[in-house]
Amino acid sequence: MTDFRSIVAATGEPQGEPLLVSTAADVEAACAKAAAAFDTYRATDRETRAAFLERIADEILAIGDSLIEAYMAESGLPRPRGEGERGRTMGQLRMFADVVRKGQWQQLRIDPALPDRAPLPRPDLRLRMIPVGPVAVFGASNFPLAFSTAGGDTASALAAGCPVVVKGHPAHPVTGGLIAAAITKAVKDAGLPEGVFQHLVGPSNDLGAALVQNPNIMAVGFTGSRGGGLALARLAQAREVPIPVYAEMSSINPVLLMPEALKARGDALGTAFVGSLTMGAGQFCTNPGLILAIEGEGLDAFVAAATTGVSEAKRQTMLTTGIAAAYAKGVETLSALPGVEKLAEGEIGSTTCGGAVLFQTTGEKFLADKAMGDEVFGASSIIVRCHDEAELLKVLEGLEGQLTATLHMDAADEAAASRLLPVLERKVGRILANGWPTGVEVTHAMVHGGPFPATSDPRSTSVGSLAIDRFLRPVSYQNLAQDVLPPELRDDAFGDGAPRLMDGTLTLN
Amino acid sequence: MTDFRSIVAATGEPQGEPLLVSTAADVEAACAKAAAAFDTYRATDRETRAAFLERIADEILAIGDSLIEAYMAESGLPRPRGEGERGRTMGQLRMFADVVRKGQWQQLRIDPALPDRAPLPRPDLRLRMIPVGPVAVFGASNFPLAFSTAGGDTASALAAGCPVVVKGHPAHPVTGGLIAAAITKAVKDAGLPEGVFQHLVGPSNDLGAALVQNPNIMAVGFTGSRGGGLALARLAQAREVPIPVYAEMSSINPVLLMPEALKARGDALGTAFVGSLTMGAGQFCTNPGLILAIEGEGLDAFVAAATTGVSEAKRQTMLTTGIAAAYAKGVETLSALPGVEKLAEGEIGSTTCGGAVLFQTTGEKFLADKAMGDEVFGASSIIVRCHDEAELLKVLEGLEGQLTATLHMDAADEAAASRLLPVLERKVGRILANGWPTGVEVTHAMVHGGPFPATSDPRSTSVGSLAIDRFLRPVSYQNLAQDVLPPELRDDAFGDGAPRLMDGTLTLN
Known part of the structure; x- marks a missing residue:
């Protein structure tokens, strides 16, 4: 067996002494x-x-x-x-x-207890x-x-x-x-x-x-x-x-560019998208790997800006040479799929670095080849150009489970967004508007999860x-003496600050 | 294929016309x-x-x-x-x-939202x-x-x-x-x-x-x-x-007879146990199939009363002839295990009926043969006589997951019960005192579940x-417009009676 050592990501070379390995x-x-x-x-x-x-x-x-x-x-x-x-x-x-x-x-x-309940207490x-x-x-x-x-x-x-x-x-x-x-x-x-x-x-x-x-x-x-x-x-x-x-x-995190938002700011969205795509060399579970939009001038403006942005992107050190190699392989596989067009490529990657790549295809072709929806971990994304909302909905319904779905939308897109929402809810763990999925807040209302294969347990x-x-798992205690009960379930614990469901009614405390 | 018909449990004979079968x-x-x-x-x-x-x-x-x-x-x-x-x-x-x-x-x-949070809102x-x-x-x-x-x-x-x-x-x-x-x-x-x-x-x-x-x-x-x-x-x-x-x-629902309770009312417990064992021909997930106690006069009194009760028990119609046959087979298998002694048997079963059976063994023998802990669905139970609390604890630790554990105990047993409680919590979904597990209340604090194999998901x-x-599964909505949000998450839904966790603090209503 070769020694187990710490590897410097930028060089792929080991640093320091061999490390102890657990048996x-x-x-x-x-x-x-x-x-x-x-x-x-x-x-x-x-x-x-x-x-x-x-x-x-x-x-x-x-x-x-x-x-x-x-x-x-x-x-x-x-x-x-x-x-x-x-x-x-x-x-x-x-x-x-x-x-x-x-x-x-x-x-x-x-x-x-209800000691007087009939027929049994x-x-x-x-x-x-x-x-x-x-x-x-x-x-x-x-x-x-x-x-x-x-x-x-x-x-x-x-x-x-x-x-x-x-x-x-x-x-x-x-x-x-x-x-x-x-x-x-x-x-x-x-x-x-x-x-x-x-x-x-x-x-x-x-x-x-x-x-x-x-x-x-x-x-x-x-x-x-x-x-x-x-x-x-x-x-x-x-x-x-x-x-x-x-x-x-695994998640490719669909981003839906709604028609009115695209019309109003396709260009700005394209530029912002590249920022999210290339952040951290694209090595996020929530990286925007799939762009869905309906054909039109707005989409053309988005594509133009995104193409420019990706073309100018510098390559970045990836976490490991293994991840860099897997990324290069994933990009190669996607490039080779019939119906996938490479729109832009940034600085070319290396054994330690990954470069950004942008692809496009049509809704029809995407629907015909499941492999286009496979995750490529890194700064790679594919734009799916749909004819109309019906086709976009079909593409959404065909997707596997995802961590996130993003809507870029204006007020005039709200009716269409509301039609898509039930589908998005069935497919993802988090739905966000007018932002990028790569930021994941650590808070109470966050869901970083979603239907399989985004996670194994939605x-x-x-x-x-x-x-x-x-x-956690629930345990029920029936007729236990106060001194035998866990402390927080005893009568004298009421008022300890924890909420309790008392006979079905929630009480703060 | 034979016709699919309703079967009369008491006779094992079909009633009525053949029924439609789903394809x-x-x-x-x-x-x-x-x-x-x-x-x-x-x-x-x-x-x-x-x-x-x-x-x-x-x-x-x-x-x-x-x-x-x-x-x-x-x-x-x-x-x-x-x-x-x-x-x-x-x-x-x-x-x-x-x-x-x-x-x-x-x-x-x-x-x-916290729009002024640094470095990012x-x-x-x-x-x-x-x-x-x-x-x-x-x-x-x-x-x-x-x-x-x-x-x-x-x-x-x-x-x-x-x-x-x-x-x-x-x-x-x-x-x-x-x-x-x-x-x-x-x-x-x-x-x-x-x-x-x-x-x-x-x-x-x-x-x-x-x-x-x-x-x-x-x-x-x-x-x-x-x-x-x-x-x-x-x-x-x-x-x-x-x-x-x-x-x-699958669950055999251990019942622990604590020393002081046994001393005080071994005889009465034995009689009450038979009532729980034979209710509904013993066809409950929570049937008391395992009695654990420490040797002594109290246990002798329990065994004597339970033996009398089981001996006098009438056979009862079981749900199906298949269940009656499986019960008879389970009793036969348990009877044949070396170290298992048949204490009592009620009226003998038939192709449609099951009779009650009571077995006993020692803690040592029970620990040596896992098969003694297999569920026999019906009115069969085994008493495990332990030398001391240490052996009883060992038997408990060796058990598979269960739906319930029951403690028969007096105030003087509380210290011992508290020592057993952590083990019971790890093994079962519901712990009850001075009752029988066969009653399962439909209420808010009930757990009818437990570690594998009692259930597949504890x-x-x-x-x-x-x-x-x-x-249910959670979905998170980020920066969605009020009109696009699900109704219960909109600002105007506050006060609809549902509790909400507002920025980490639970609020009623």
């Missing part, structure tokens, strides 16, 4: 420790758990600039992006601390959510901080009360190692068991497979390729006890506070 | 109709949908006594049970009407739950009303806004047909599209397989055997677009108002 025995030990820590960790009160999440955020900041330097070297992404992503990662942890404190996630429900019933158990988290390559070792999956699982075992992404082992050390310090300083957070590293897929197959793991969070996500889902389903896999996988989101629900 | 083309047509009805049905406002659910309840009552007669003939269950179950079924529909009206299920979330984000799409429901044999054609799965899916295609249980086709006609009338009278509810019937498993494999079906509700549930889950996972299967399958319940969540 099958390490997986076994980590999962056993996580299971042993579960009952202790989940019994922490809301304040303790919230303070622990905040402590992780503080420890991440305390790493200092060495984190940003490792991030830049390993990902090829620039300093402002790294600093922004660090802020996002810390903000995410603090948001979950706030969510944990407020207690709504516990979904407390109390149905008082009703027992006292109380419900709360408990965490599902130890969670395996697979970091993503394209957000080495916000979707990786201390990313949204880790933050939401820890918030839910689940111990976490991270399989660090091999494309940023130094960055991941620094973060893991920060979390481990927070665990220790909070007086929590070691098993609450553990970090496994290595280049092989076997490591991740062993993790998902370990009987102590009860759920999986993953962000990455469709192939990777589906492989993990298959392993999880084949277990003696199947477990849920939350895999965020009932969930991996960004935003609703993500905590993925790692 | 593969019927499945195809029903699913297409359901998909076509989806956008219309899910756009109904809360009041319309609630009134529709209440209308179904009224139509079920309006069938009159012919429903109860069909129920009794096809299930072999007595009149009071049939009338009670009809009331439960109607109550369930009315509870969901109330839930729909209150609107909490929509989980509305609004994060207002925050967009306006709004979230609601939408229904997942057409749902396939498989009725259960043991609750021909409450868990079948108009049962909890159908009620919660319709409440969520999902069209439903029921695969009626072949053991009660006349009962199911009457119910289906009542729902169909309610659909028509409410002016809803026909595709909102459809009913397929037939004896073959192929029908159900075709239903689960149909691309228009987006989720499955099932109550039945482990084999049946797992087969459907496999089909659902193998689809081009995998879908969730909510299968409630994050859910199939009874109670929380069951609606199974058929």
